[in-house]
Amino acid sequence: MAKKAIVTQIKVQVPGGQATPAPPVGTALGPHGVNIGQFVQQFNERTRELAGTIVPVVITVYNDRSFLFEVKSPPAAVLLKKAASVAKGSDNPKRTKVGTVTSAQLEEIAKTKFQDMNSSSIDQAKKVIAGTARSMGIEVVG
Numbered sequence: 001m002a003k004k005a006i007v008t009q010i011k012v013q014v015p016g017g018q019a020t021p022a023p024p025v026g027t028a029l030g031p032h033g034v035n036i037g038q039f040v041q042q043f044n045e046r047t048r049e050l051a052g053t054i055v056p057v058v059i060t061v062y063n064d065r066s067f068l069f070e071v072k073s074p075p076a077a078v079l080l081k082k083a084a085s086v087a088k089g090s091d092n093p094k095r096t097k098v099g100t101v102t103s104a105q106l107e108e109i110a111k112t113k114f115q116d117m118n119s120s121s122i123d124q125a126k127k128v129i130a131g132t133a134r135s136m137g138i139e140v141v142g
Helices: 025-032 036-046 076-084 103-116 122-136
Strands: 006-015 054-062 067-071 099-102 138-141
Touching: 006 025, 025 036, 025 054, 036 067, 076 099, 076 103, 076 122, 099 103, 103 122, 103 138, 122 138
Parallel strands: 099 138
Antiparallel strands: 006 054, 054 067
């Protein structure tokens, strides 16, 4: 019996629970012969609780056209925008602040992201998230 070999790994960002065969999913998986409908169904089931939140996914495609996928935590910028209740970051983050997040919200985001970060502790992860907030024009208070 032939061993499964990895053909490629595909990274896409899709709204949780709302994947469709349209781009970006269809255009990423189509050339590799993956059953797009099967992926969409499995992805939507697994990410139902993250409805509407952008979620990064790493899809590993094998030579027999089967696949496995790993759902990552949402990007820090998406979580920060949700916490600060803003639609987008600032055009000029040094001069124009678009919102604020508390230290407690920052810690919650750091805990959510920690498994996908290369930080050694939650405090270090908080500093990374605070840097992202600063670059978006979101002020950290408290």
